[in-house]
Amino acid sequence: MAGDPTCNGHVRHWWKEAVFYQVWPRSFQDTNGDGIGDIPGVIARLDHIAGLGVDAIWLSPHYDSPNVDNGYDVRDYVSVAAEFGMMADFDRLLAETKARGMRLIVDMVVNHSSDEHAWFVESRAARDSDKRDFYVWHPGREGGTKPPNDWRSFFGGSAWSRDATTGDWYMHLFHEKQPDLNWESAAAREAIFEAMRFWLDKGVDGFRLDVIAFVSKEPGLPDYPPRHRKAPEYYHADGPRLMEHLTRMREEVYRGADKVAVGEAFGVTFEQAARLVAEGTGPLDMLIHFDAVRIDRAEGWRWKPFTLPDLKRVFSEQERLMGRTAWRTICLSNHDNPRLVSHFGDTSTPALRRRSAILLATLILTLKGTPFVYQGDEIGMTNYPFARIEEYDDVEAKGAWTDHVETGAVAAEEFLENMWRTTRDHARTPMQWDASPTGGFTTGTPWFHVHPDVGVINAATERADEGSIYHGYRRLIALRKATPPLVYGDYADLAPDDPRLFVFERRIGEEACLVALNMSSEDATLTVPERFVGAAPLMAEGAEPAGDAAAPLGGEIMLAPWESRIWRTTEG
Template structure:
């Protein structure tokens, strides 16, 4: 019986396991789609018309917005009577847009960025210049009935068959003299309707779908769906009573030409084709988006029928366009949104469309600029899918197009007096990229196909990215980042009207701890509202997460929920301050719950209680073992770009000459959206006397006043989380400050703290002289022991005298430091970099002191730490175990709170085998990222290619196969890359380390190739140098690498408004700064950004690696992912120009695209080179990418 019970439980477990896995959202279910009108997006060839290569060049912009997919309006061959919606070939590309090769390249590049490609599918009609129509006109066999043909009305002089009116004015019938019949055209007369009652037409259009699926597209937006079928017999349609003009579409009630039952069935057939294609070729889901300006009860039928036959995943929801305008009130918003949600069938996903190429832009339609953020905030925080039309993210306005300049055929069929009622040109004007001539859309000398907006000099992407103020683009991007949170992906929603005219949305998720509250003041007066009226779960205090352009609040600011004052047309997103729960932990909870249910449903079959207990125990173990494997996904840190910030030198927000937390928060857009890094690590920000600039901590649970407050840290953590940026803090466990309360209490013998530090009375010589307990030497020179007159004992300090070592042989101290980790985790940080790991433990005392260390023979200077071999003070076995214990703290916190991985990074300048031990043991996990200093410590200006190759290989040869490599090029303790290794090779080393597998760590400023600053002996403040002498101090000083970040050419390089900064700014800041490099055609920072983008692609995250040394000075690194692409980096360490053949690697594509290259090369990013013709100047490097499509 027990066996049968267990079998039953296992069967239930399998069923529920499948249901739990299927509960994960498919890629499209929370996706953000971006509509591109290709003629108006980016012109690459100077003809005034946008094209495919222009779109390809702008894919990084789409990725930076956070888009999942983009939909292209028609790009097929066409006479352009309706700008592409009159198609003369459904399986080719119009020459104005490019070639099929251009399209294939677009798809390839999009896939590298994990962007999905959606095409417009126009099934209702073709062009009258399509060969099908020509054959049908001539009654060629097989094509006679491809279109809807009818004889004239009986008994008339060639009158149309009935009274049907086209959507674009006038009769829907056109006489053809050759065929001597009328053909139906529900749109332009050059767009004859296809006949879907002919099975051959149905099959031909299905073949079109398959053709483009074979090209790699991810789905289709289906145009003009309601017009596919007409009633048999072609009866006259009744009058509507809405117009007296018999040629107007509104004159008739279109009961015979729109929304016929067969239309919905056709959509179901297309869905079946897409699903079968997915099954046959093992692809991701292919999606259908259907355009139907129909009543809600009709649109609903496109989802599925009563037999659960599936149709369109996204029947477009046009309610935000058709039912809201500049006169709408908050209650109208609620009605429109709730009415759509209410009709969505169970198991289907809402979608929200704010604009498109056929309707006025939001800023124009809704009454002005003040509504742009409101509409974006509402659309992007509602549950489900969003569709954004190009330009809405920057608040573009419609352009007034004169009758003489009008291009739209829908308007041209009207008159000069009435054309503006039908024109769509104003919403189709060119995209506004920057303030240059023609807004960066096309060459300055070219006339764009439609006129540009007069305001493009101020309303453009670059202006809104670069401004230090808020902008529509920044708001949009912040909202897109918010859409990636678990609450907005999975959570429920509630809408409410607060006050007179405030529309509110609440998003919450039972398995998460975060609730979001969206408040939009739709009216022209100030409103004060109580957000707790939304729900009893809304806390009394809320934090601003995203604020609209008109708001006076800032992200991270807190406010009482019961008394929120909103300015006219102000829009904000607020939340509680709790950390969220990952999707993975949610799935674990769901799985466990499902398995518990399955188990207890089978318990009635188990007759003995003992069997039940045994079975439940096994089930619990099964859950614990299987859930992690089942739900495992890529951990965020495994291929991340970490960026080290030295806070004193990054950005000063208050003008005191010292960088601070608010300054870091101000630069989050630079870090996340400009550079694209995944995590920032802050050097110490804790309370400190600053004897070692923060590494001497007097309170491990507080913030140093120069940097800000605990509230500032929490605001920074929240802002980082909102942007998807991880925040890593420095954890300094080896020592505290001698001004710490712990130390002062230990000095005075407080029983709790007495053994928090390493104390010893010292040795007494025969002559009575007191000496330290051992010969140990401090890292900062001189004895590692300091006498304390109050305690009458020596204390150990392996660094400064003011940095007494903590005693990790005291369990109370160990717990205290573990509690410090937990304290900061509760503030929202995502991990820690552990400082000075090797020094945590020392050997135990022997006899009357500690064991002396042996002389090294490396120096005759007895005060130099290199004088001794540090066998008793570094890398003791207990040190590694302590790291394992720290790991358990963060892992336990992760498990308890359901967070993502909390990362430990360990600093240890120690032999490689010790570094490897820091990863963990057979029984315990250690640091996720034990820093790999092989490159940093062993690479110099004159390093050869072979030496650098060996530096890389030494690490790769020892790192365990189940661990992730990391590559550190610089930090706050070593000279900057450009100074240490030479400016000429700065790009080479960035390229090398960013194409290697694993994690990359960059020190602030190295992305600009900033150089060290000479600091005189008199101005030196680094204690490591001050403990030296005027002759030798420069070899110890770390001040030169810690000078302020160079943002621009203004006062103090934009670091501070104060002309006096804590360390001097580099004299070259006028030319070497971020602003200058951003504006330059090529620059170090642009190379770095290209590398970060490349690292996010699948080939570098999942691909294999092969490295070859050619001679002594050429290194080639190959990264390859089968079926995706091959990336090759070439590094020239020679002092001569070299021509390099890639043939050392097998199976390479014939052609490669240049991803980026060193400043001294002549290559242009995006250009194409052959595999045997790469020419590199001295000290230069290049990164190339090729795909299978380029041939082998």
Template sequence: MAELRDDPRWWTEAVVYQIYPRSFRDGNGDGIGDLPGIIEGLDHVAELGVDAIWLSPIYRSPMADFGYDVADHTDVDPVFGTLDDADRLIARAHELGLRVLLDWVPNHTSDQHPWFQASRSSRDDPRRDWYVWRDPAPDGGPPNNWISAFKGVPAWTLDEATGQYYLHSFLAEQPDLNWSNPEVEAAMHDTLRFWLDRGVDGFRADVVHLIGKGEELADLPERKASNLVVSIDEPFTHELLRRIRALLDSYPQHPMMVGEVYLLKPGQTVGYLGDDDELHLTFDFRTLHTAWDAGALRSVITTVQSEFAPPLWPTWVLSNHDRPRHRSRYGSLERARAAAVLTATVRGTPFIYAGEELGLEDAEIPADRVVDPDGRDGERAPIPWTTEPDHGWGPDPWLPFPPDSGDLSVEAQVADPRSTLHLYRELLGLRRAEATLRRGTMHVLGPDPERPEVLELHRQLEGETIAVAVNLGEGPVTIERPGTLLASSRPERERDVDFDGHLDVDEAVVVRTT
């Protein structure tokens, strides 16, 4: 069995695989993915060549927001299994050399959480101040002009029994915690300790930049008020993060926290790393909003590398449970495969969303099957495991499958050496074998006036250079880059031969230069 390296900065050389538990694998045939199913699928994940898994929320929840409305941070929802199942999953993952990250939801809870039930019971309840309560405005309306991230409604709901409004940045069923209260901070630290003591290796922190809102809660300019999640960027959050980091650093397994900091302006997310005393990593989502265009991608990669210059470390994300899959965004499997080459070779930590390695598209969801409050069902469709009609899920999966699920199933792609699954195994194996791709410096070449449609970057370490080139144009091109072809997004290409300089449309190559 593989062993976990005792390395405080293991996350700089890792590849993380995101599992959306409802959609990964069904262990009991009820049509909903669960922890036993994830355990069954861990061999597939380990063989892919990743280093860690991140599980979207598995806690007890009424599922108004499919687990991001937590009713108990220290238990597993029965739809996913039990605490014993969680322990078995952690143990099995560690046997396979995989670290385990859990989704941690610090900004809000479910309105069914015992904390909120107590808080709303009376203005005098000891937990009243655990949430954000305010008196109505003089006209009786909400206390400020903030708009919820979901449904475009005010971010405040009136509790008629107590005559005050409570804040919810998302659904009304997700009241925001008041992190200005030291008791809330202590209680949320305890939820981290609960899982760290069970052996988890870190956390993905959901919209963590929202937790330090402070007390003022003044009106925002209209544009910002209607886009609350990307507008809150308060200094108090950094104080809170430093104390969270100190807690994490006290554990021997070197736990890592990556933050969902959904701020899109240049330079904003990097501030949440602090002086190596806040988050270890922050997600950078600019690639999720960048078109398949050489100039646009070159600009984003260059900007991110500048902002996250050493010793800081960036992340790379093509898809996740909240955004359309990158094959759907880019419009073809060839582009999706080329993007995979780029993500596996840039400087930083790649996060792979389960199903990317199969080249899946978003599912088409009929109106009567839509269940998500923000319309994200397509990217959350179940992973097809077998070529059988039910793809290993039984007769009634919770959502429809993506297109071509039989041909794109794990079973079908394992048997096809030209498949996208084999490309991902090849790329992650190459990354693991080549220290230059894990630790080397990176230089993004400026556009070649004769071939502006080619995006090229160089990774360098101890005198070695590995070049990565992607053709984002409308026709084939030839580049001058002598060396050995290590990988290509095109399955028909022979590897470990002299590179002839040819780049097909939407092809990406990795070349050890000479």
């Protein structure tokens, strides 16, 4: 429940103080030898998760699905996919999670469903079907031969498909087998809300709401305005009834319960986010933004270089535009993005991989907002060496290949070089539990590639070494829990233009922490703000020499490559 406000205006909530751990069940742990992760496998590995000290698990879609988009095409919202187990397994997962003092939230995918969902099967059967208005249908242009507008699918091609049964077109902002639900229909909304209440009644602690900002469509379905043709996500995330739909959802589903609503904010600006998560009035509690994690994304699959000041600017802009109390998340990796240490760290040597992985953990766990850790990042898993399009599984990668390479618009070599840097498939290789050929993930044939570095990078090795990435996460999570400025403290970037150092302050009242991270392969000199001279060290990773880590902070300090430090001071 909400607690007394902090001295700087934050209302305390469990989800603000929590650290979340995302489980993508297909690649987490298989227990029946079919090569696919399952819910009993999640249960079997709960102690690994709990050992980190995290407070809550986000379980990616576990519902019955044809798996065109790896579970984000739901065939039945009140079910468990057969390959993952049975409803009794889910009930046991919920009980076992709570027995370890953790909470459980589940993914809810309600912008669209699978085209195999009973609602869509009935909707497409006839124009006068009772479920026709559950989805977005249109007769099309030019006598029905052309789609209603120029909207594009995020997975390639048009956002419209013509259905043979009636000749009408249905909308799908993602794959053609993922038709968009029509939130303008009261009956559709109530059916969605009923499915959500099913899981809350079971005892889950809330939802991560997939692409939830897209549920309000522009009336009249006009063509894209010119400014949105290359960035349609900003158009689709700004529908005129978004706040109304989400407010109704919050009232009718949550009904005042102390459960969290985490929105996926693809296309949502920081200004819009401030309204959606405003303390006391916003329908959502926090949003997972893409501005930082996709900072090196040009458009779609294309990669572009970025600088450290570019990255720092994201967090400063977030603070400026969202304000002090609108809550946010810190999420630099998930099932839709490359591996954290490969993306933002240094994997050139084992030592730098470890050091940079812990630095990135420090960043996630000390920035302002609720931290989200993705499975495998706590052991430093890296990007897979994809070389051919045939090695990819992701529908997004395959759709982009069709659109750009098979049409002759882009050379295969250029496409593959860019796709390797941006693909979601890096995050979906099986979890590496031990040094065996399948990484302890399965006794059968894994559904997807096991990384060739499994003999070196695995959870068994990590947990046995107190200096490992896993134990670095564990110590940092404990430090965050014990240090109020790292949860509710105000944020200020103290070196916005420095190309190597990320230095920021977290302050609540007279208590403050200084975080200094050398995000480069070169030594970097930190000139210490006067108010932090003499501050006590809280954490040092990669300090050279190590003895310096225990000394009070002086006026100037040298940080080694990928070294991370935290100090604490109390004024007055």
